[in-house]
Amino acid sequence: MTTTMMAALRFGVVGALNSLVGLAVIWALLRLGVGDYPANACSYAVGVCLSFVLNRAWTFAVRGPVGSGEVARFLLVFALSYAANLGVLTLMRALGFAHSLIGQGAAMAAYSVCFFLLSRHFVFAAGRLAR
Incomplete structure (x- = not known):
């Protein structure tokens, strides 16, 4: 298996774990009476932090101190990926997939692919190359 395929698989595992942790945070806070x-x-705040730590250390195997530029790039990539998600969702709605799992699935796929590629080539690339 290529390094890109392994990184993509790890990225998916981190995403699944992130989703479970996010749901647990929401569940716990709702039980405590938080709106x-x-x-x-x-949940998103915890998820972004968890995603950064796990993807940096495990998915892309970056070592060394975390730089503020790396964190800023990660947050930018998160925002761009979410924008891609909304763009695809809007397109899918215009194509007749409003209130549809097909439209949501396409939007989620766009988010995931965008987030993976930008993380690999923009956020964590310098750290991988420094090893």
Whole structure:
């Protein structure tokens, strides 16, 4: 298996784990009486941090101190990937897939592919090359 394929597989595992942790955070906060929006926001905050740490260390095997530029690039890539998600979702709705798992699935796929490629080639590339 190529290094890109292994990284993509690890990226998927991190995403699945991130989703489970996010749901657990939402569940716990809702049980504590926190509202939907704050619970969702906390879940995303935990998820972004977990994703950064696991993808940096495990998916892309970056070592050494974390630089502020690396964190800023990661947050930018997160925002761009989410924008790609919304763009594809909007397109799918225009194509007749409103309120559809097909449209949501296409949007999720766009987010994941965008996030993986930008993480590999923009966020964590310098750290991988420095080894």
